Amino acid sequence: MLEDVTEFVVAPDYQVRSTTYDVLRPDSDRPIARFGRTEAMTGPNAVPFPVHTGPGLDVLAGTIIPGLAVGTDKRSIGYFKSEAIGFQSVGRSYTFHQEGLGTLPGKQLGADSNLLKRRGLRLLDTVDIATMAMNLHVRFESGDSRGFEVERRAGVSNRYRFLVHDPRVSRLLLLATFLLLEGERVDWRETLTSQARVFDPGSWFPRKKPRR
Secondary structure (H helix, E strand, O other): OHHHEEEEEEEEEEEOOOEEEEEEEOOOOEEEEEEEEEEOOOOOOOEEEEEEEEEOOEEEEEEEEOOEEEEOOEEEEEEEEEOOOOOOOOOOOEEEOOOOOEEEEEOOOOOOHHHOOEEHHHHHHHOOOOHHHHOEEEEEEEEEEEEEEEEOOOOOOOOOEEOOOOOOOOHHHHHHHHHHHHHHOOHHHHHHHHHHHHOOOOHOOOOOOOOO
């Protein structure tokens, strides 16, 4: 089940009319959870993503939007925030807060973390070159929780790896964390797929409802 896994990868699959996000164990291509969006879910307002799990991916685990997660009981699980650390810097300040667990500040790890904090890279950030050229590796923890880690390799990789050190951490909130992180960077595969809709005649006109 989703809440039992201690290491997983979120792998997006971009299509012309939809995007599917599969949650995978490191040693398997069989999803343990799935969520996604369709053409009708795009727009200026955040649309909730139902997350399904179970052997048939038909069991609702909860609902997420970028940075927020809600359980099946309609109660908030927590939130994730990402904020710029300063003018002309591409570095970010991360905060993960889960009800009952408290706040877990994020610390960027690795050699690239110091470069991200330097000023003068803001121009690069506008075309997303800096974030594509550097690894993302952030550890979230507090005095009361060993927390978790999230990692994305440099380059055009759009896969995010999560390593959970505290079993109390909500995996559903981690998926909401992924959505916010993914939304902060330009993924060229998603951009090209979006542009492909322009050349898809089926997207030029509203679809007619089938007659009954």
